[in-house]
Amino acid sequence: MSEEKQFKREGGGFVGNPLIPKPTTSSGLEVPKVLEQQDNRDEAPLPGEYPFTRGIFADGYRGRLWTFRQYSGFGSAEDTNKRFKWLLDQGQTGLSVALDLPTQCGYDPVHPVAEPEVGKVGVSISNLSEMEVLFDGIDLSNISTSFTINGTAAIIYAMYLACADKLGVPRAKLTGTIQNDILKEYVARGTWIFPVKPSMRLTSDVLIYAGEQSPRFNAISVAGAHVRDAGSTAVEELGYTLANGLAYVEELKQRGGDIEKLAQRLSFFFYVHMDFFEEICKFRAARRLWAKLLKDRYGITNEKSLRLRFGVVCGGSSLVAPQPQNNIVRVAVETMAAVLGGAQSIFTCAYDEAFQIPTERSAEIALRTQQIIAFESGISKTVDPLGGSHYVEDLTDKMEAEALKVLDEIDEYGGVIKAIEEGYIQGKIATRALERKKKIDSGETVVVGQNWFRRENQENEHGETFSLDPDTASRVTEKYHALKSKRDDALVTESLQRLQQAAITDSENVMPFLVDCCHAYATVGEMVETLTEVWGEFEEPLGL
């Protein structure tokens, strides 16, 4: 660990002032006092021009503002449907579905391990009838919907298609995103089900099928946010995420997919932490590096395929429980970084997410934060206003170079899949998380209200509490039993058998079979079990 300054600690926090911030970024890159004009720098291409450092669109946010997309979901489908309608009434422009852990891990709500988790961190959706309730009264042809779903992404996407079919919405009109990024689940988020290789097959089955069926829908969102949340630096977040992105492109290529076309449907999801300029430069570097990698390694020249589109989450692990209202300010700073970095969609965390599911009130403040930045601050009026800043351009170069080192390191190890199966990346992230924690503990990293600037009695400032209806699990379970008693069991069995045959046949795409299962009202748990019988389960490497 780095040399620590010794600060005086009293009671719960440090006393005095932290004085001089260390002149490095949060990833440890040196920050110059001032940068002069650098003669060797090429003129940067304009926004909308390869390699898209300054943005993927020539007209930036003047053509279209980013999507306000608040992650939301809890309890039953009825509860979440109500919250969705409320959010849309408040001016939210896209839906983002939070699913509960049983749905994410492939267990039906009646499974013994599912019971304490039903409806807790998201909404319980065990079958198509629940999804029909979730979107009741919402026009799916007119709103983009994002699902944070990975282990069961193929199933939830199949269910969304089936739901659109039922509602008479043409599949081609659907817009939105499923996260469908299984690699980072093994590394940081933990909702994996199958081993890595069949999971990669499933992911590309989704991508290929989605390319045909719902070409405006992003069938993957390669996510670095969770890797960052788990402890990695901004540089590693960028490196690991692009490495995962390349692994998906490679898998698609192996399976005969048209990568030039499919690359247009790849999207990314990053984190925004508090180091303002480092975050902005991370996004600029991400666009440039991704475009170059696809062009140089895969010979892709169609500019549409080279544009890295990304959403962000502001908040997450940068939010803390002590003095929670301070989190509103953190989210505002992060949102500005996201806008100056050119994000396509932004999710702002509510200030109370460090300790509970947001209340309606805190969720509203989070949405208002985006609206204030969008409509009052004026920072989105010109495209890439920081382009040409000596510091920003220099830091963008450095972020790109450092992220490339991370990519090279993984290549040297033997690729992402090997590094994940053997727990290499997981181990690195855990070590980083401990380093980050020690820096906060020592006072070197300042977290206002937590380690510095604490006050007496600040423990009692958590405000309004969120409480979930204690009968949620029993209401959901009741509906589940009712569904099972009225569906056509023969049809369910037959569709599951056909799914299993497709899973056994490596050259088959399982997606149409999953859609049939959903139409038959097979449950998530049944579909997962059917696939697990063929593919087995991932074995987690446990070395620390």
Added chain:
Amino acid sequence: MLKNKRILVAKPGLDGHDSGAKVIALALRDAGADVIYTGLRKTPDYIARIAIDEDVDAVGLSILSGSHVALLQQTRDSLREMGAEDMVVFVGGTIPPQDVDTLKKGGAAAVFTSDMTIDDTLEEVRSLLV
């Protein structure tokens, strides 16, 4: 300071956020303890069984999904059924302040949240095991 102590760090339930569990596991190990980490998605029965088979001095449950009250209860029940009702169990994670007392009454010897320092956490674990 935790030499010769055996501690099981466990992830009950379906929550996949293991960063906190791993940080604590690494910190306990650095402090001299013999640490066993269960990995994700373990049932309370499994955790109790491992705790007994491995003859640990304490079990740390890491839960960020909001299911901490139920999962602590189930783990305590499993431990009791297996004859280890005196096992020291501590809980860490995203715990709303109003739940801390509930957990303590439900058999948590200590409750740790992310704003506590590692040193304070280790000190409290040590004091539970003297």
